[in-house]
Every structure is written in C-alpha cells, then in structure tokens.
Amino acid sequence: MSVRYVVIGAGAVGGTIGGRLAGAGQEVVLVARGAHHAALRDHGLRLRVPEGELTYRLPVVDGPDALGALRADDVLLLAVKTQDSLDALRAWGPAPVAGGGTAAERLPLVCAQNGVESQRLALRHFRRVLGVCVWLPSTYVEPGVVSAAGSPLTGILHLGRHPHGTGETARRIAADLEKAHFEAPVVPDVARWQYAKLLANLGNALEALCGPVADERAAAFFGRVRAEGAAVLDAAGIAYASAEEQRAVRGDKVTLVPLDGVPRGGGSSWQSLVRGTGTIEADYLNGEIVLLGRLHGVPAPLNELLRRLADSYARERRAAGSLPLDDLLALEREAVARA
Structure with a gap:
C-alpha cells in the first residue's frame, strides 16, 4: 500500500526527513506555521544538502482542518520540539480519517524528536506510537529553507514501537527511509537508543x-x-546504548x-x-x-x-x-x- 507522510513540524528535522522522502518518490504533506508556512507554500521546500540545493513543491498546511480528512494509509510524523508536542497531539488526534474514526484511533504516529517525553505524551492520545532515535544533523536556516550536511548518509534513525517492539508498520517506514538517504534500523528497544x-x-x-x-x-x-x-x-x-555500541553502528x-x-x-x-x-x-x-x-x-x-x-x-x-x-x-x- 502506498503511504503518505504528514510531517507535523517541517523545521530542521521534519523538513529534512520530508524533503528526503519526497526526493525518493514518497507522497509528503508538510505542516508548518507563520512565515515558514508562507515560504513553503509560495516557494517550496528548499533543502540544502551536500549535493546542492533541492527544491520540493509539496502540499503545505497549517493544521488538520486545512488538510481535510486524513487517509487510512497516512503516517503522521511528529517533528515539533517537545514543548510543542501536546498542542500538536491535541490538534491532530481528533482529526477524522476517511472511512471513519480518528487519527488517534487509526493512524500510526512516529515521534522523531529529542528526548523521551513526547512518545509518553503521545500514548495518552494515540493507540499506535513509534519512537525514533534521531541522529540527524540539520538546521532551520530561514523560512522555507532547511539544511542537512551529513554525507554519505543524511542521518541514522533507529525506530521501533513504543514502549517496545517492532512490527510491520515500523519495517515499512524504515524501508521508505532507507530509500531516502537514511539508515533506519528497526529495533525492539528503541528507548535504549x-x-x-x-x-x-x-x-x-x-x-x-x-x-x-x-x-x-x-x-x-x-x-x-x-x-x-x-x-x-x-x-x-x-x-542505554554504550558509546562503543553507538560508534560501531554510526562509524x-x-x-x-x-x-x-x-x-x-x-x-x-x-x-x-x-x-x-x-x-x-x-x-x-x-x-x-x-x-x-x-x-x-x-x-x-x-x-x-x-x-x-x-x-x-x-x-x-x-x-x-x-x-x-x-x-x-x-x-x-x-x-x-x-x-
């Protein structure tokens, strides 16, 4: 089944992941606010990476109402700062999904954020939560522009179900990320990373x-x-993973x-x-x-x-x-x- 990624928080991390997924042929919707939203809408996402500046003209919305009903094949990727998570969860959890039900009931939510708190918050709202250990050097340069200087990989994103486990959804998302300049190990103990x-x-x-x-x-x-x-x-x-284990994986x-x-x-x-x-x-x-x-x-x-x-x-x-x-x-x- 084709997957659409709805990137909630298209800043440094979200913009980079969304842009790289779009460049690999995935359908992507960006969610942003203010001047960043306006720049993405008017000029597209400008992603500066080692191979140059890439521009992606992607749908951009400022919230679930602007997107309309979500699709049953959507994956919500939460990439806001943790202090903004609760507002995002409250906004997107009740969003309707085509065919019935809400995002919180039916769709997977992937927390691509620093720290460990967001996925605990997410479990209060969403039934299916995945955590990501984000090893992704990236920068919000200016409205509409993000950069990621990593090479040959843009980043390494360990992921798995929260609080533990793997599953087909995690493997499917990892396969998409692996096509998009990331390494994405699926692990049963993502919290350890x-x-x-x-x-x-x-x-x-x-x-x-x-x-x-x-x-x-x-x-x-x-x-x-x-x-x-x-x-x-x-x-x-x-x-938690040891420094030696991390070095062995990341090299x-x-x-x-x-x-x-x-x-x-x-x-x-x-x-x-x-x-x-x-x-x-x-x-x-x-x-x-x-x-x-x-x-x-x-x-x-x-x-x-x-x-x-x-x-x-x-x-x-x-x-x-x-x-x-x-x-x-x-x-x-x-x-x-x-x-």
Whole structure:
C-alpha cells in the first residue's frame, strides 16, 4: 500500500526527513506555521544538502482542518520540539480519517524528536506510537529553507514501537527511509537508543548558553553533566546504548560537509535561542535527568542548573552563546555546594 507522510513540524528535522522522502518518490504533506508556512507554500521546500540545493513543491498546511480528512494509509510524523508536542497531539488526534474514526484511533504516529517525553505524551492520545532515535544533523536556516550536511548518509534513525517492539508498520517506514538517504534500523528497544542520545543532548543547553563546546574547560564541564546523567539513569535502572555500541553502528556514515550559504551554527537548542522562539527543549533533556534524579534520590545539580538557565535565556530572549563560561563555572560551584 502506498503511504503518505504528514510531517507535523517541517523545521530542521521534519523538513529534512520530508524533503528526503519526497526526493525518493514518497507522497509528503508538510505542516508548518507563520512565515515558514508562507515560504513553503509560495516557494517550496528548499533543502540544502551536500549535493546542492533541492527544491520540493509539496502540499503545505497549517493544521488538520486545512488538510481535510486524513487517509487510512497516512503516517503522521511528529517533528515539533517537545514543548510543542501536546498542542500538536491535541490538534491532530481528533482529526477524522476517511472511512471513519480518528487519527488517534487509526493512524500510526512516529515521534522523531529529542528526548523521551513526547512518545509518553503521545500514548495518552494515540493507540499506535513509534519512537525514533534521531541522529540527524540539520538546521532551520530561514523560512522555507532547511539544511542537512551529513554525507554519505543524511542521518541514522533507529525506530521501533513504543514502549517496545517492532512490527510491520515500523519495517515499512524504515524501508521508505532507507530509500531516502537514511539508515533506519528497526529495533525492539528503541528507548535504549533514545536514552543514549539523551545523554549526548544534555550538552545542548551548554552550547546554547555559552557557544560551541571547544574550550577544554567547557568539554570537562559537559563530561561532568553527562556523568551526572548516566548516574541518574543507572539509579533508575534505565538501559542505554554504550558509546562503543553507538560508534560501531554510526562509524563515519554521517560526516558533516560544509554547505554553501549555510552559516556554521549549533544544535536545536542553539537554534531556538537564535530564532528567539521564547521556548527551549531543556525541560525535556536536562529536565528529564532532574525528574528521574528526584524520583530515585540522586542529586542532579548540574542538569538542574542548565535547565534553569536555558529556560530563563529562552524566556527572556537572550542571545545564544552570551553566557561567559567563567560565569557558568562559578554557578556550578554554587550549585554543587548547595546539593
């Protein structure tokens, strides 16, 4: 059966996946808002990748009402930031599907997002939820334009049913992704890969606050943040893929290539501060470690510090990279002393 992908959140990750799927011959609908929606509608999706800039003229809507009844063969791919997930789930869950029923009752929802919270939220609304461990370096450049510098693969997307399992739907989606410049292993324990990625993403707030982690002191600070996160996961009994296992799977399959017209930038949290969105993912990255630490009696002062700072910088629309590292390290000493 032919599948149509409805990409809810056609930003860096969603736009890249949607564009690559469209380039492989899949039917794709993009969901976006504001200036990005207008640019996609008027000029198409411009995807900057190592082979050049590719333009895809795809249907674009700003919500389920604009799309009309969904089809029984649709796959909903959720790629908004986690802080926007609940609004998206509430909007799309009740959407009608041709032949009867709603999206929440009948359609698979694929959570292609950082962290682990969105798929837990999704299970409150959708019967069929799949998780993805998103290893996909990508950037929202400007309205209508996204970039992905990975080569020879654009990204690696482990996927599986949430909370566990595989199934025909996961295998079918993986086959489509494999035709579209991705490697897409179908695994019965996708959460194990997502928690490993979560540990890496604990540095997103550091990068957003202080800039790229190039300074040895910044790298050492991130090492302490990550070690704190690993201690919390261990105390909670949560399994995660080891660094060695991740390196063995990824190898040099996703090597970043400099792209013309794409400024060197940072990850998703950095991009949130640059764009002045007013929100940031730290509540669901560092905040996940804080939550688990409190549940299992393990202090997580460094992750709590990063969560709090990132949230305030986003809310106050402060500039990305504007916190001096010396100031952060001074705050670290205070946080550890209080813990």
